Amino acid sequence: MDGKNILILGGTGDAISIAEKLSLIENYKIITSLAGVTQKPRLPIGKAHIGGFGGREGLINFLEANKINLIVDATHPFSTQIKENAIFASNELSVPIIHFVRDQWKMEIGDKWHMVDNQPEASDKLRELSSTRKLKVFLTVGRKGLADFADILNSKFVIRSIEKPSALERFSCAEWIEGRGPFSFDNELKLLQQEQIDIIVTKNSGGLSGKTKLLAARTLGLPVIVVRQPPRPLGAKCNSIEGIVELSLKKVGEA
Template sequence: MRVLILGGTGEARELANLASGERGVDIVSSLAGRVANPRLPVGPVRIGGFGGVEGLRTWLRENRIDAVVDATHPFAAQVSTHAATAAADLGLPALHLRRPEWVPRRGDLWTRVPDLAGAASALADRGENVLLTIGRQGVGAFAGCRRQRFVIRSIDAPTGPLPPRYELLLARGPFTFDEELVLMSRHRIDVLVTKNSGGAQTEAKIAAARTAGVPVVMIERPPLPAGANVVDEVGAALDWLRLATAHSVS
């Protein structure tokens, strides 16, 4: 069975590494190409977009794909929608692998917002120094925030408009709790703006904000396509692949 894993996450790499050792499973991973030097999984990898639903549908058909696993970032809503639509159009089994969301704990000071625009609006009555950890895309939503000073941390430099007052930190995580605490102290951070990506690799900033008493503007995840088949751990995705392989053989 030939499987396309839409990846770019640690879970996608782990699944590709595990599934590559499964008998009867042929894995191809796809990355969007938004990071200059991405961490690559085991096995064949294609990089770049497909050209919408039609392009993905054509690629799946031409490459004789038998199943699709969407293991993209929880905020890659368009890719997830395209994957679900293209797979349904071709009658292919599809699975969405999503790590669990973060949930607030005692001591957390969260303001939940639905999107980037909501996050920018929520800063109107906040402090002056903002730590922005939303990746390089979407920073333009904060270009109109003239009162705050932003510390923008991302792997690659953002493109498009930027806030009038900012400092850019180019760095790739994961970061430790102590590193995050030092960063917040050094820059006198008053508020953290982040996406509810979930996962242990980037959770240290949430713990550091809790310890430092720094409020968090938490951007909620976009919904998955209606009726999506979803699992929240790699082991469950591997079990799904094994079952799908058994059905394809029979």
């Protein structure tokens, strides 16, 4: 009996959990793709494809060469390019695709959020808020987004990541903290207090793991600049790992 080859587009903790659950289904063979931006990534169960595909055509070639029966998109909500490429390849080859979507964070009583549509707007908002006094900023927008803030001189930045980002050199005043999430509420509260943070800049990545810094900010009454999520992809989607498993079984069966 032939197995089912499942490609998980990963790079998130969600992808690791999905790979673990799907690997329990008999005859499911799991391949998880990782972007390769960190030297020591957390490796999922099953095979790992580390590095990009080479655009749309490269992804199509990969799907054909590995006889992929199902694509599970578990990439970061802001990883729009790979999502677009995956949808294109899915349509070209008639390979079904399922999107894992995290529940977005919603502002609640006590939050002091400044909502913006993209990172340039977040940068402009920070310039506006720091125009009258120097702010200490906890900048949590990911490696690729750091450059938008490097020329803001009237702020001191605290940047946390798994590995030291090359963009750090472009900041006139920045401190790097090594760390791999998820981080507890107590951890985030302690960091904000010890570093004497005035404001946080972050993306609305959704899910539980990144929300603790927002809860800590609410506790301390700190303002947060929040970048809204891009529009969600069309097609089959689910906000739970159990739901992804159910959809997978509906799309391709068990064998």
